Amino acid sequence: MLEDAGFTDVQIGPPVDTFAGATGEEKAHAYEVFGYAFLARKPERD
């Protein structure tokens, strides 16, 4: 979706088990939900 919106050079960081130890952990793990950092660039020219 990032590239569909015109972004390039997309990077994704490692998964973070952001819900571990919280009450949402069970539901998050059921769907393998993790937090990620994303980095992308808008091209100099469209």
Place this chain on the structure above:
Amino acid sequence: MTEDLVVDVETLREQVREKYREVAVAPHAEYHFHAGRPLARKLGYDAAVVDALPDPAVESFAGVGNPFSLRTIVPGERVVDVGSGAGFDSFVAAAFVGADGRVVGIDMTAAMLAKSRSTATQMGHTHVEFREGFAEALPVEDGWADVVISNGVINLCADKRAVFGELNRVLRPGGILQFADIANGRPVPPEALRDIDLWTG
């Protein structure tokens, strides 16, 4: 591109507003996610920057990752924080950009905006401001931002194509989008996607 939305935009917004109003006024209550300084430590934020922030800037933080982990903000940059909440990531960005930079946080929840504006005043920050608005219609002029940040917000928006279009619009050519959000490794059943309670926890 609204034909494939699986939930009603306004209904979802109202539920998200209510959830995050609670986080603004009762930050130490139990939620389905972590919050505050323990969460900032867990996500690897710069401890020196976070420790320097007053409690109101941190206690309602409910992000899902660290948008500064893949790239550091550069002094003098102009930053837009989409879904700024009580302002935590905006204040972290403000520390990085310094007095020559600017940070504009945007949120749709009145209680969060009141809290972030009060904290900015308390901190004497004149290079940080908070505006009311939606991620799908950012109150920022075209090409203003060097950097757009966000944390755990895009997953709460029904029309993600519209959001990414707005992020692109407000960035200057060559600008950087750095954000954190959740993603699922297993497909979520269609009936669950239509269950609006699951979007907010």
